[in-house]
Amino acid sequence: MNYSAIEERIPLANDQLLIDLANSIHTNQSLIAYRANRGFWGRLLDSLTGRTYQQDTLLAQNLTRGQEALLSITNELIEKLQFNEYALVTTQHSLRETRECLVATQHSLRETREGLNHNTQALNSLLNSLIETCDRKFQEQEKRIATLERRVTAREDFDRIFSLWRSGQSYHDLPWAIQILFLAREIYNSSIAYLELEQQVTYYRDLLVNEILAHQRHDLPKHFFSTATLLKVTRQATAQEDTEIVYDILASCRYSDSYPLLHNMSTLYCQQQPSFVPQHPPYTLDAKEVIQRIVHETAAATLHSLQSLKSKE
Structure with a gap:
């Protein structure tokens, strides 16, 4: 069985070999010192027995030097092994610390x-809230702007139509009732009708x-x-060229008859001989009431038509 197998099987063999090597070195050194101190009779005995003192001494010294060199090399190897073991322990400790740091x-x-x-979700929630708020604010501003534009346009239409x-x-030389009817119809065919429909103005x-x-x-009368x-x-005040x-x-x-004054004016006026004329009609109208009824009935009829068109869309 070689030494590697012995060392693997019995780890303490390493230490025992080092002890035996050190003991043999001390023994050889003692023998060399003994031979060197035997004196004349010892050297005479060696010459009688045929042994050469100088050769034996030289061989013993060489063997001792070799053993000392081997011991020195072995000690160095042991020190390096111990250092490597310490380095391995230190490395293992460092790796453990590194692993703990990695886990942390x-x-x-x-x-x-x-x-x-969590912050991303909170930020997204905040952004969505801000977007909704901004959209609501923009819609409110757009609605206000649209309302303002509608009112400005309505005022411009009113001033333009009425000033003409x-x-x-416009409508000059027509009877005053016809002028007012046509004027009211033109005004409520403009953006004013949409203003009333959308904003109830x-x-x-x-x-x-x-x-x-x-x-x-x-x-006015x-x-x-x-x-x-x-x-x-x-009818009598209408010029011949304007009648048609x-x-x-x-x-x-x-x-329709839902607007009685406009209904009468649009139907009875067109009849040269009205089918029904009361013998004693009540004289309850004045110019102001006629104007008010024409304007209000025209506005109501126009809004009704617009609402009907919107419901069909």
């Missing part, structure tokens, strides 16, 4: 990732009535009259 780092990274995920009529550029009805009364206060009288006077166009416009209106 992994745990810290996990916590950091969880924190980032006031200056005599009825301001322009009273404004139109007041503006008409202020402009024509000297030309000052007495009470009946509806039949109003239609008769209106007035007839066509009124016939195209076709107001």
